[in-house]
Amino acid sequence: MMLVVEDIDTYYGKSHVLQGVSLKVMESEIVALLGRNGAGKSTLVKSIIGRQPASIGDIYFCGNNITNLASHRIARLGIGALNQGRSIFPTLTTLENIMIGYKNRHNQQWDLDNILGIFPALAGRLNHLGWQLSGGEQQMVAIARALMTNPKMLVLDEPSEGLAPLILNEIGKTISLMCQLGISVMLVEQNVPFALQLVDRVYVMNKGRISFDGHTNMLKENTALLHRYLGI
Amino acid sequence: MVERLDTMYQRLLSRKILVAVIIVVLAVAAPHIANTYTISLLIEVLIFSIFAMSLNLLVGYTGLPSFGHAAFFGLGAYIIAYISGVNDLTLSFTNNILLTLPIVIIGTGIIALIVGSLALRTDGIYFLMITLAFAQMLFSVAMRWSAVTGGSDGLIGIPRPEIDLGVWKYSFESRTAFYYFVVTTFVAIYFGLHNIIHSPFGLALKGIKSNQMRMQALGYKTLHYKIGVFVLAGVIAGIAGMLLAQFYWHASPENLYWTMSGQALIMVILGGVGTLIGPVIGATLMRLLPNITSTYTNNWQSYMGIMLIVFVLCAPNGIMGILLKKLKNNQ
């Protein structure tokens, strides 16, 4: 078991955002977390990566209780997170953006060469500043940087946002590749079709609770649910 | 394509080497071709450049808006005054740079570590206020505790440094010798900073400036990096303060005053935030302009103010920003 979220409650001040949320991610598995805007997806991500710790319940990662760890500690345990939006450093070059993830840890699995093997498009852009890259390139850089930290699991918050279909396809391939490399992925998405073609298991959130939990096919058949919680 | 890049790089490199050689020759020859006053100005410019470069580490590279950097500048001046100064208040214990420099570095380093550990738990305007408050506190201690600090008169009788190896001794007492001492220190710090900025540590600082949370998500304990750079900047400012005190033979409470912090900040903004050479340009302008204009006007500060506003509005990256843009357009 990679990640276990056990019945957590998270508050923003007095507002009770997450109410008894539970979720699991297995080794080398891609899991989608779907839901409309404001369903609590981002808050759940923040609770997992230590930005907004849960006040009740526990979160385990590879057997460690990470509920109240500082976010840099969680990152060091092997959760690579990409925030919503373009999570690159706009004033650093592509090369710097990638290498900033490289921290000389023991058994470093990634270096620039094999990163560029996955993202050959970045090779010619290494000296460009982050903000000069296209949306798709930025997303690739962000994933490349996350890989440099030797993650066991990636949490991707809306990677599809604002990307053209062709590029979306590329990103989708990359995500599948992660899974083949043994990295679990938790894909947080509003783009339901994009997510459903990639994953085996789905969680659907609504108003701070998990309202569906099951295989992709089960969700696809459940049109009422798709309509009610995802607007499809 | 790759070949073209290579030759371009070669040409750029050879041009860089040429510029460096010219600068080195000029720097070495300066005392023999320029008059003593020019050398004085040069010494001052170099000392303030070191000070501004150290502040730029915080403001330009890490995005920490310190408004109390004079605290470390003044601290360096008072520490050297206290250990080497010859007067009735000080210890006059040694003037050997092999001892005094480490003491100044350790002294300012420890204070910077304490202040940094507290102040860096805050952000933005709060950090600015805490650094300002700390500097003003030191200033008022320097003014009030006259039995130790000499109060408003400051501490006098600070000698120029010397190197004492027991068997061999050399004093940087003459202006030319002291000039070379300052040039050497400047060059060492400049290249030291150059290496730091291009190291993983420097990259982490840039990352923190850009987005601190993102750095944490990558596993960086950003507080430690910020404390590290705060101590480094404090120590370098302390060395600059030490040099100024040795140059003037005097440590004054004004070295700690907020206007001194402000001056350094203006140097950084004017020259170009986040470039290595920018603060040097800023320091040169800030120290030379008043010297030239004050002969014609008493209002140079107002002109300076107007210039600064124009810069902030029209060229937020300072003079270096303008130069770099031009360079890029030419290519």
Add this chain to the structure above:
Amino acid sequence: MISNKPKTDFTHPIIQSYSRRKILKLAGAGALAYTSSLAAACSNQSSSSTRDVPIKIGVLLPYSGIYATLGDSISAGLEMYLDQLGYRAGGRNVQIVAEDTEMKPDIAQQKARKLIEQDKVDLVAGIVSTGVLYGLREYFHNNKKLLICANAGGNKISRDMKSPYIWRSSFSNWQPNWPLGLWAYNNVGNKVFMSAPDYGAGHNMVDAFAHSFQSAGGTILGKQFTPFPSMGDPAPFITEIRKSNPSMVFCFYSGSAAVAFVKAYDEFGLSKDIPLVCSGFAVEEDVLPAQGSAALGAISGLHWALLLDNETNRKFIDAYKDRTNVDANVFAVQGYDTGRIISHILDEVQGDTSATSRMLESLQDVSFSSPRGPFKLDPKSQNPTQHIYVREVKEIGGKLHNVVIEDLGEFTDPGNNSLG
């Protein structure tokens, strides 16, 4: 208004044409005789070029910041004296090059170097604050350049920090206050509370007064040192004074702090019962108009008073008022006497400013009648020997002035810390 004073080049407008006439004159036989004596003094300099080039006097004063008024007054006094000489001394034209120290030691350092090394001034005068003076001490000492200090009163420069190259035309902080302490014990009261700003001059003045006052048998009930440069709300300090119930209060303040303190002293009703004795700067002509009737009756000690009755002073105050439209103050007097000392030096060396040792020697026998009375430079402390006057603020012709009530005689700085 003196504040409209020009910044730098004080070459008198007349001087430009004047010097041209002088050059013509130089060709004359009389001038030739003069140059031959100069040629001996400076062999490697062409004597005629020495005669053509004006002597440059560097002036370092604050023309901005809280002490700008002091800088302006000293400047005006100095210019007035040189103007009276037609900007001529030692057989040469004299020119002033002034720089603003902004009251900052680092700026003052830079400006001093500029004056001496770039503008090649022959000597420097000025300096209002002791911090700046101490900061410049090593520079002048190490470079063997003459500095005439026209105000800053830090005792040390007459004592352990003395340099053969730094002489003072003004006073030492000890000077007006030690005689005043003795006089106050005999004439005002035997229990004193003391108040001064917490910086060098404040401590110097309090120590001097306390020394003579205690030696005579007086009791010091307490000392308070208030924040400098701005004391903030004076109320708690006034309350502390009242609580100690003294028979008199001694204070030293200057500028806006002097106005704040003296006004609060009156508003809290202390001036009715407890006599206020102060260092003269606290009620000098520059602050009296702002203090108004609150200052009435304040007793002070200083080396000058506007209404001091001697011929030099009468001429001085009239000429100063004509020139600047404001009453003279003690700083203007110091500037004026600085001009006089400089012209004395230049006359003694016949305009040969390269003869530093002879210039220094000539300072030993400076003696003249100043607006402050008989004035001498003391070779031992390199500070003036001058009369100290006890003055009282009185209303004369609808205006407040310091009226001399006693001349305490001649005083010289002791040259060491034995008397406070």
